[in-house]
Amino acid sequence: MAVASQPRSFSKSQCVTGLRAAVGILEKWQATGDQACRILRISRSTYTRARQHDPDWSVALDADQMQRISFVLNIHATLRLVFDNPDNVYGFVSMANHNEFFNGRSPLDIMAQGDMIALYETFRRIDMLRGAQW
Template structure:
């Protein structure tokens, strides 16, 4: 019987590693610190600590925060499959998009609304671009 992974199944150092990875991706997408905090549902102080190079730093994250990190990582993976060049892989999230769902807004702006539905729907739309490439 499959067992669902819960946030408590991750150590604080694993949570910190995931958070730092997601923040590195968001930096490459040109997300502001405010956008990153909204997308990942973290405080400004957690953001600041995660950006420091303290290898001993660790943080406990809840299930929602871990899901958000996972979605950012999966959006990044989908973009890497869809686009061959780094300019599009890292530029696409901040580009205006005329697709019906985005209506002229950048995917990053949709994700930064802060709710899980906006983040998930952005992932779904970007993931759909890759077709059957998995």
């Protein structure tokens, strides 16, 4: 008898911690507020509250939003492995990329389209820079 898997639920603490980390990275990548909201699929008010670091604030995010946070964190981790220079770690996603998938657009522009496939494909291609060894 097969049991349907339940979507993973996250504690509000996990949501706040992950969201604040992702927002901090996006700020270092020079993403606009609108880009960050589209990438993470959050409202402008949630974005603003995440930036304020109010210790009493909490937020509940769904699995899709947490997956988006995971992609941002993993892209950042990959860039830190690939590059020694902080200018490259934080500037790479804003640079025009002429590889086939990007076609002159920056990874940030691709991710800011807001759809999960664009975010995943950007992660996958950046992950290839380190050899994509799991």
